[in-house]
Amino acid sequence: MSRLVVVSNRVASPDDKKGSAGGLAVGVLGALKSTGGLWFGWSGDIGDEDAPLKKITRGNITWASFNLSEESHDLYYNQFSNAVLWPAFHYRLDLVDFQREAWEGYQRVNSLIADKLLPLIEPDDILWIHDYHLLPFASELRKRGVNNRIGFFLHIPFPTPEIFNALPPHAELLEQLCDYDLLGFQTENDRLAFLECIKAQTRLTTHDGHAHRAWGKAFSTEVYPIGIEPKEIARQASGPLPPKLAQLKNELKGLKNIFSVERLDYSKGLPERFQAYETLLEKYPQHHGKIRYTQIAPTSRGDVQAYQDIRHQLETAAGRINGQYGQLGWTPLYYLNQHFDRKLLMKVFRYSDVGLVTPLRDGMNLVAKEFVAAQDPANPGVLVLSQFAGAANELTSALIVNPYDRDDVAAALDRALSMPLAERIARHAEMEAVIRENDIDHWQERFISDLKQITPRSEESRLRDKVATFPKLA
Known part of the structure; x- marks a missing residue:
């Protein structure tokens, strides 16, 4: 051979x-x-x-x-x-x-x-x-x-x-x-x-x-x-939560969670994503105090000026958004510029109501597929996905958006946050079938x-x- x-x-x-x-x-x-x-x-x-x-x-x-x-x-x-x-x-x-x-x-x-x-x-x-x-x-x-x-x-x-x-x-x-x-x-x-x-x-x-x-x-x-390996990701996502994550889940019981994770890179559309979330808070005030957006973006190529600029943009935007829309007891946006263990992230995916994956351009974007694989099929979250990610060609049951259009992304987030269970289950089942068939x-x-x-x-x-x-x- x-x-x-x-x-x-x-x-x-x-x-x-x-x-x-x-x-x-x-x-x-x-x-x-x-x-x-x-x-x-x-x-x-x-x-x-x-x-x-x-x-x-x-x-x-x-x-x-x-x-x-x-x-x-x-x-x-x-x-x-x-x-x-x-x-x-x-x-x-x-x-x-x-x-x-x-x-x-x-x-x-x-x-x-x-x-x-x-x-x-x-x-x-x-x-x-x-x-x-x-x-x-x-x-x-x-x-x-x-x-x-x-x-x-x-x-x-x-x-x-x-x-x-x-x-x-x-x-x-x-x-x-x-x-x-x-x-x-x-x-x-x-x-x-x-x-x-x-x-x-x-x-x-x-x-x-x-x-x-x-x-x-x-x-x-x-x-x-x-x-990806959908069965392995589902295994990692299920099971008991680590104590700190279990405590966090309990604290956030009354909130719906929007979650994103990727390395800090200009191709990922992070500044545009923050602007879209800001538009959601501006145009859909019914969500105030009821949602939280967490963005994990560990530093990538931190010695390159373009990457330093993005980090500064995000830190400024996070401060502005929390300053304008935050309330006593409610912080609308958490921006974490640090690395987290991948197995832990799969568990976080499972307990997120919305996965927000909106790169300006991406070959595939496996995070989108991992989010789908990590969901509980009986109560899945909703994937909001950029049309410019390669994954959008396969995960057509996601809410597909133009990441350059903050109003489009904000409207998709509003729809995702209020989507009925039956529709969430149907969309997830279609995407899960695709990632299981076209696995690694x-x-x-x-x-x-x-x-x-x-x-x-x-x-x-x-x-x-x-x-x-x-x-x-x-």
């Missing part, structure tokens, strides 16, 4: 309990357990790049990681991945800070990682590469003669040509992406945006809708919306199955590239 090699920016080693909790780790480990293989990536440590790889083997899975120097990490991760690609892919060209040195550093680190992986690759291995940090990675492997099947999954949105093609190295990045055999996206809009970007640069031919050729390279595209295992199994169906490249097929047949998905 072919071995699976997974490459991601960071490796969630079996000893890293915090890193192993996320959706990517669950999906990757599920795929690796079924075939055996290797998970390869940066260790998270700044150090000697020439140091031997750190390896841990448990059963049929090996974790291998490497260090990056401070300069390499700064150029590749901070200055290009997170100061160019992240804002651009989230439609924030105004926050892009492109520097040629960072672009060169990004390419150099991708080349370095390819050199480190090369000795570990076996002829029958299938490679699965993850996310925007590694856009040129297949191209680097192809230069080194690697003809194995190589798939790529983008966890964040892919922007339209008007955005993407504003990036100075856009043409080079697109051509490098075409060195992957299979490119997976969260939504059909992301997939089509990628193809439109290529069309703006060169001739693109398409066969059967999902098999393509550009720059003389054959590749396939497909949509794979990432899922289904996501990785579909991707790996499709990648295995693609004929691997060989030196001979390279020479016959002009007449090669398109890879075809089932």
